[in-house]
Amino acid sequence: MCGIVGYAGGRDVVPVLLNGLKKLEYRGYDSAGLAIVAGGRLEVKKTKGRLGALCSLMEGRKAPGAVGIGHTRWATHGEPSFENSHPHTNCAGDIAVVHNGIIENYQKLKKWLQQEGVVFVSETDTEVVAHLINRFYEGDLLAAVKAAVSHIEGSYALGVVSEKHPDMIVAAKKDSPLVIGAGRGENLIASDIPAILEYTRDVLFLEDREVAVITRNAVSIFDEYGMPAEREAYHVDWDAAQAEKGGYEHFMIKEIHEEPRAMADTLMSRCRDGMIDLSDIGIDEALVRDISKVGIVACGTAYHAGMVGKYIIEKLARIPVEADIASEFRYRDPLIVPGQLMIIISQSGETADTLAAMREAKKRGAKIAAIVNVVGSTIAREADAVLYTHAGPEIAVASTKAYNTQLMAIYMIALELGRLSGHLDTADYQRYVQGLNRIPALMNTVLQTKDQISRFASQQFSQSSVFFIGRGLDYVLSMEASLKLKEISYVHSEAYAAGELKHGTIALIEDGTLVVATAMQRSLFDKTVSNIKEVKARGARVLAVCFEGSDMPADIADEVIRLPETDDIFAPLLAVTPMQLFAYYMTVEKGFDVDKPRNLAKSVTVE
Ligand code: G6P
Numbered sequence: 323m324c325g326i327v328g329y330a331g332g333r334d335v336v337p338v339l340l341n342g343l344k345k346l347e348y349r350g351y352d353s354a355g356l357a358i359v360a361g362g363r364l365e366v367k368k369t370k371g372r373l374g375a376l377c378s379l380m381e382g383r384k385a386p387g388a389v390g391i392g393h394t395r396w397a398t399h400g401e402p403s404f405e406n407s408h409p410h411t412n413c414a415g416d417i418a419v420v421h422n423g424i425i426e427n428y429q430k431l432k433k434w435l436q437q438e439g440v441v442f443v444s445e446t447d448t449e450v451v452a453h454l455i456n457r458f459y460e461g462d463l464l465a466a467v468k469a470a471v472s473h474i475e476g477s478y479a480l481g482v483v484s485e486k487h488p489d490m491i492v493a494a495k496k497d498s499p500l501v502i503g504a505g506r507g508e509n510l511i512a513s514d515i516p517a518i519l520e521y522t523r524d525v526l527f528l529e530d531r532e533v534a535v536i537t538r539n540a541v542s543i544f545d546e547y548g549m550p551a552e553r554e555a556y557h558v559d560w561d562a563a564q565a566e567k568g569g570y571e572h573f574m575i576k577e578i579h580e581e582p583r584a585m586a587d588t589l590m591s592r593c594r595d596g597m598i599d600l601s602d603i604g605i606d607e608a609l610v611r612d613i614s615k616v617g618i619v620a621c622g623t624a625y626h627a628g629m630v631g632k633y634i635i636e637k638l639a640r641i642p643v644e645a646d647i648a649s650e651f652r653y654r655d656p657l658i659v660p661g662q663l664m665i666i667i668s669q670s671g672e673t674a675d676t677l678a679a680m681r682e683a684k685k686r687g688a689k690i691a692a693i694v695n696v697v698g699s700t701i702a703r704e705a706d707a708v709l710y711t712h713a714g715p716e717i718a719v720a721s722t723k724a725y726n727t728q729l730m731a732i733y734m735i736a737l738e739l740g741r742l743s744g745h746l747d748t749a750d751y752q753r754y755v756q757g758l759n760r761i762p763a764l765m766n767t768v769l770q771t772k773d774q775i776s777r778f779a780s781q782q783f784s785q786s787s788v789f790f791i792g793r794g795l796d797y798v799l800s801m802e803a804s805l806k807l808k809e810i811s812y813v814h815s816e817a818y819a820a821g822e823l824k825h826g827t828i829a830l831i832e833d834g835t836l837v838v839a840t841a842m843q844r845s846l847f848d849k850t851v852s853n854i855k856e857v858k859a860r861g862a863r864v865l866a867v868c869f870e871g872s873d874m875p876a877d878i879a880d881e882v883i884r885l886p887e888t889d890d891i892f893a894p895l896l897a898v899t900p901m902q903l904f905a906y907y908m909t910v911e912k913g914f915d916v917d918k919p920r921n922l923a924k925s926v927t928v929e
Contacts, residue, residue, distance in 0.1 A: 324408070324422040325349035326500070327517050328391040328481040328491040330538045331508025335360075335385045339392035342510070342517035343373055348717055348917075348924035349422070349513060350396025353407035356380065357418035357483055360388035364416055364485040368393075368407040389491055389538075391481040391511075393420035396923045399428070400445030410449040412456035413441060417463075417484045419455065421448040422513055423477035423498035424928050431473060447476075455482060464535050467492045468548065471533070477674070477927065481511055494533040498927050499672045499699065502526040502534060502541055504555055509536045514696075514925075515558055516715050524555040527698045556698055560714050572916045574718035574810075578902050579769065581726045585895070586762035587712035588727040589734070596755050598734045603691050603707035605663075605735060610742040612661035617688065618645040619679045620667035621926070623721040626802040627693075627728035628667050630894050633795050634733060637891065638740035638754070648679035649929070658686040665735065666692040669716060669724040670925040671699025678929070680704065693731040695724050709735070718917045719924045720809045722902045725802065726765075729895050733758055757889050761896065764886045768899045771883050772907075775900055778865060778881050779907035785836045788813055789827065789857075790901075791820040792840035793850050799840055799894045803901030810919045811909040820853035833861035838904070840867040842885070842893035847872065854878050865904075867897055 325346025329338045339356050354376040355368025367383075369375045373394060393408035400406035409418040425431070428447035431454065436442065440453045451470060458469035463484050471478065477497035483490070493500060493511045503510035503518030504526055510518045511534075515525055528534055531546035543551040570576035592598055600606075616635055618628035625647050632643040646656070652675065658664075664683040668676045671694040680701060684690055692705035695713050702708045711727035737754055740746035746754070788807060790800035797819045804817035818827050820839070831837065837857045841850040851874070854864055858878045866879035869887050885896045909916045 324396050325394045325513045325517070326391065326420045326422050326479055326481050326511070327513070328389070328493065328511040328536065329508070330389045330489065330491055330536050331505065332387050332538065333508065335388045335390040336380050336383055338521070339390050340373070340377055340380065341520065342512055343392045343394045345516040346394050346513055347373055348719055350394055350923050351918055352397050352402035353395045354393060355407045355409050356390055356392045357409040357420070358385050358388050358390040359483050359485050359488045360385040362485060362488055364411070364418055364483065366409050366411060366415070366418055368404065368409065370402050370404055370407060389483055389489060391418065391420045391483050391491060398424055398928055399447045405444045406446050408448060410444060410446065410452045412452045414456070416486060417452055417455055417459070417482065419448060419452040420481045421451060422479040422927065423496075425450060425474050425478065426476035427474065451478070451480065463487045463490065463492050464533065467494055468533055471496070479513060489537050491536045492533060493528060493536060495528045496530045497674070497677070497700070500528045502528060502536060504541055508538060509541050511536055516717070519558060523558040525558055525698070526553045526555055527703070572718065574720060574722060574906055574916050577716055577718055577723045578899060578906065580714065581723045581899060582762045582765040582769070584711070584713040584723045584727050585730050585765060588730040589758065589762070591710070591712055592734055593755065593759065596752055598738050598755060600709065600734065600738050603709050604689060605691065605738050605742070607742055609663065609689070610739060613641055613663055614659050614661040616641055616643045617656070617658070617662060617664045617683065618643060618667065619648045619651050619664065619676060619683065621648045621673050621675050623725045623802060623805060624667040624669060624676070624728060626798065626805065627725055627732055628665070629798045629801065630729055630795065631665065631732040631736065633798060634736040634891055635739055638736045638746055639743045640745045641739060641743065646679070648673070648675040652679040652682045656682065656686070658683060658688045660687070662688045664688040664690050666690060666701055666705060667728050668692070668701050669695045669713070669721055669728070671696045671701040672925050672927050674927050674929050677701055677704070693728055695727065719919055719922050720806055720905070726895065726898065729898075730758075733892070733895070754889070754891070757892055761888065761892060764888060764896060765899065767886050768896050771885070771900050772903050774881070774883065775903045776907040779904060779911055782836055783908050783911035785813060787830070788815040788836045788838060789831070790815060790817045790838045790840070791823060791853060793820045793846040794843045795891065795894050796840040796843050796846075796850070796897070799897050799901070800838070802898055803838065803904070806902055806905035807908060809922060810905055810916055811912055811914065812920070813908060820850050823853060824856060828856065828860065831857050831860045831862050835862050836865065837862040838865045838867070838901075839879070840897055841872065841874065842867065842869060842897055843890050845890065851875065851878065867900060
């Protein structure tokens with residue numbers, strides 16, 4: 323995935339780049355590096371390991387008024403090492419490149435360049451870019467970058483500096499995110515907005531196949547034909563502080579505490595006087611008249627929001643829904659029928675598999691509505707319509723508040739489809755909308771379970787395996803609960819439909835095995851309780867999650883988390899937070915890096 327940043331202005335470039343990289347560490351953190359052009363010389367400093375190692379390396383180095391680029395890496399080609407760290411340079415060491423993305427034809431290009439005498443020092447795909455630029459350089463860096471990218475297949479966001487052009491950064495983009503920060507007497511580039519927010523709130527989005535020249539006083543953008551491209555600035559209205567920890571020990575726990583606000587903001591952006599309005603994203607009478615099927619595509623946590631969508635859209639609107647993992651959907655020759663609506667869910671709006679799946683669905687004639695958190699991201703720009711979630715910046719790799727807001731968005735869509743299709747009468751619609759409006763306030767009560775959960779986690783953190791069980795929406799919730807625990811605590815876990823357990827998995831339950839059982843579907847309560855009894859009889863330790871008033875038998879659960887009463891269909895909105903807290907406290911107890919789990923990255927812009 324990787325994060326890139328670049329700066330041209332009067333400040334000391336070193337702290338600007340290091341601060342920017344700090345905000346981008348969620349994109350990868352196995353090595354980091356900088357290239358600075360100061361006093362007519364290009365200087366490259368890079369190191370394996372976290373950003374702290376680069377900060378130590380740069381200690382005492384000041385470079386006011388210099389231009390520079392920086393990179394934080396998530397390895398794709400070649401192990402994390404000094405040689406494979408970015409920036410990469412040409413043989414003469416006077417051109418430096420940082421890159422996010424994957425150069426798919428790099429082997430072919432590498433072979434060609436080697437035949438021309440180029441000696442490669444890394445295993446990366448990126449290094450070919452530095453040598454290609456050098457190959458095409460005839461005194462004009464912009465022209466050389468343009469020529470180089472015209473030979474590249476794959477995805478890239480690039481920042482390029484050269485000691486022959488000490489005032490400029492050349493940037494280029496295709497299928498990987500890149501924003502330009504337009505400041506006063508200073509301009510920046512970055513993979514994501516938080517990296518530049520300290521310096522400017524005016525952001526320009528570079529489009530695919532565009533290149534840009536960034537100097538201290540100007541930003542010039544050119545389209546793929548070399549023509550100047552006009553770009554309006556987008557003014558960022560959220561605060562830099564929102565991307566900081568704000569007194570919490572980790573971003574993840576801070577972001578969990580932001581859930582009530584994030585969910586309320588998402589709802590309020592579309593709901594007035596007891597009515598939801600999604601007509602501007604094409605969810606209206608005309609759509610419902612022709613609709614035959616809904617498809618939902620996403621990855622990871624966002625896919626689990628999609629699974630909730632399948633259950634509730636089918637229940638409230640009686641429209642068939644298929645939910646797919648994006649990396650599967652794109653290659654399974656999917657069947658798109660006339661009148662199909664595709665809902666694409668992505669926090670970042672940049673996930674490569676999700677983006678490709680969306681393009682595939684679009685090509686096959688589906689109408690695309692995207693649920694996205696990051697404004698101006700690629701999926702948001704390419705979708706026919708966008709329903710933005712209002713989670714604000716999410717920094718912890720494991721998604722929490724963004725998931726809750728994705729659920730909010732999905733519930734709004736389901737209710738609207740239900741109303742418009744006539745399957746929900748006015749009284750039921752109003753009752754559900756009121757219920758949804760009460761959720762953010764109830765979430766404050768849900769957050770009060772954190773001491774109980776933290777205590778329980780302190781007794782359970784040495785478990786080597788955890789099973790999450792539930793029925794109906796509780797099963798879908800269990801899938802997300804299990805993913806969260808795996809992602810950050812590295813504890814093996816599985817989510818199982820409670821009724822399916824006896825068909826195999828129950829063989830794994832032994833004395834002391836932890837089973838987290840959610841029983842928030844009232845109509846299925848007794849059946850879930852029977853399943854809990856089955857595991858209890860085989861020695862399991864049970865953490866049960868249910869509504870306040872539920873009649874959970876005292877002898878089957880070792881710990882019971884009771885949540886405020888709401889309609890069964892809203893259970894996932896309330897119950898996911900205790901699960902996130904459980905994963906969080908288990909990880910804290912184990913002493914792992916909560917916000918940056920091993921091998922993962924927040925925004926996966928590679929296939
Ligand atoms: C990565 C992250 C997950 C996330 C998934 C989808 O795998 O580690 O936390 O759920 O991507 O991300 P998106 O930005 O598309 O929601």
